Amino acid sequence: xxxxxxxxxxxxxxxEVAPELLGHILARxxxxxxxxxxxxxxxxxxxQNDPASHAYRGRTPxxxxxxxxxxxxxxxxTYGMHHCMxxxxxxxxxxxxxxxxxxxxxxxxxRMSIRRRxxxxxxxxxxxxxxxxxxxxDRSLDGADLVRGSEIWIERGPGASAASIRRGPRVGIxxxxxxxxxxxxxxxxxxxxxxxxxxxxx
DNA sequence: TCCCCGATTAACT
DNA sequence: GTTAATCGGGGAG
Numbered sequence: 554x555x556x557x558x559x560x561x562x563x564x565x566x567x568x569e570v571a572p573e574l575l576g577h578i579l580a581r582x583x584x585x586x587x588x589x590x591x592x593x594x595x596x597x598x599x600x601q602n603d604p605a606s607h608a609y610r611g612r613t614p615x616x617x618x619x620x621x622x623x624x625x626x627x628x629x630x631t632y633g634m635h636h637c638m639x640x641x642x643x644x645x646x647x648x649x650x651x652x653x654x655x656x657x658x659x660x661x662x663x664r665m666s667i668r669r670r671x672x673x674x675x676x677x678x679x680x681x682x683x684x685x686x687x688x689x690x691d692r693s694l695d696g697a698d699l700v701r702g703s704e705i706w707i708e709r710g711p712g713a714s715a716a717s718i719r720r721g722p723r724v725g726i727x728x729x730x731x732x733x734x735x736x737x738x739x740x741x742x743x744x745x746x747x748x749x750x751x752x753x754x755x
Numbered sequence: 756t757c758c759c760c761g762a763t764t765a766a767c768t
Numbered sequence: 769g770t771t772a773a774t775c776g777g778g779g780a781g
Contacts, residue, residue: 597762605762607777615777633774635763652762682763725762744763757781768770 555580555708560700563623567598567642567649572720572736574640576713579656581688581705587664589688591656591678592710595737595744597723599639600649605729608648618696619648626705628685628695635682636691640699640707654681654724654735657742680744713738 558577563570574593581589599606607629608616618627619641627639627650639650656678658665665677665687678684685691690705699706723735724745737743 599762607762610778613778629762630776631761632763633761633776635774637762639762654762680763723762727761757779759777759779761775761777764773766770766772 557700558624558707558709560622560624563640563642563699564644565642567600567651568734570640570642571596571598571651571734572713572718574651574653574707575718575736575738577710578659578708579653579684579688579705580708581661581690582703583661583664583689587661589661589665590659590708591684591687592659592742593653593656593707594740594742595653595655595735597652597654597736598649598734599652600734601643601647603649603729603732605723605726605732606648606650612648616648619650621645621696624698624700626690626694626697626699628690628692630692631682636685637681638685638688638690638694652681653684655679655737655742655744656684657740658687675741679742683744 574596579591608619622645623642625641627641639652641650643649658677666672669677669687677687720733720736722730
């Protein structure tokens with residue numbers, strides 16, 4: 554029997570939620586009923602007052618969901634061709650979210666392979682846009698409720714021991730690179746190999 | 756309205 | 769290592 558992460562799991566700050574999502578299971582029910590599952594192995598936190606956050610300049614139609622209640626999906630479109638998905642965190646009125654960057658495929662790999670146009674399991678969910686494509690996530694799922702919805706949700710998995718969690722600078726941004734807000738579990742499933750994890754500051 | 760560029764990926768050399 | 773692909777968001781004018 555599987556249980557979903559409850560609303561309160563997402564109600565804290567993005568920097569708290571991001572490492573806590575590692576080791577849990579992203580699940581998706583496709584329109585025809587097929588269920589996809591993958592173990593989350595890489596996340597990034599995007600906070601209010603974070604120059605790298607899409608919501609840094611305030612409330613716009615695109616980032617509306619980020620200001621809403623926690624436990625919903627924020628999906629954005631970028632580079633003219635890619636979608637990426639985030640979990641909204643924190644209380645209503647604050648804009649923070651956790652970007653899901655990579656996962657280890659567990660179930661429904663055949664369907665992921667069709668979407669991704671590759672049979673290489675390692676490439677199915679390794680990267681935020683690859684993950685979104687494998688899970689058939691686009692802007693139509695923006696705002697989906699991960700706690701009560703039937704299209705996409707997060708199940709409690711084995712989690713990750715504190716000792717197995719690495720952290721370091723976020724990927725693909727030009728500001729806020731000093732913040733070690735990328736979290737991952739070492740292995741073949743993460744999107745980018747980085748020289749070394751930096752230790753938590755302070 | 757114009758214009759630059761992006762929380763990326765794949766296919767190159 | 770480099771770069772094209774491709775288009776919506778949002779700041780500037």
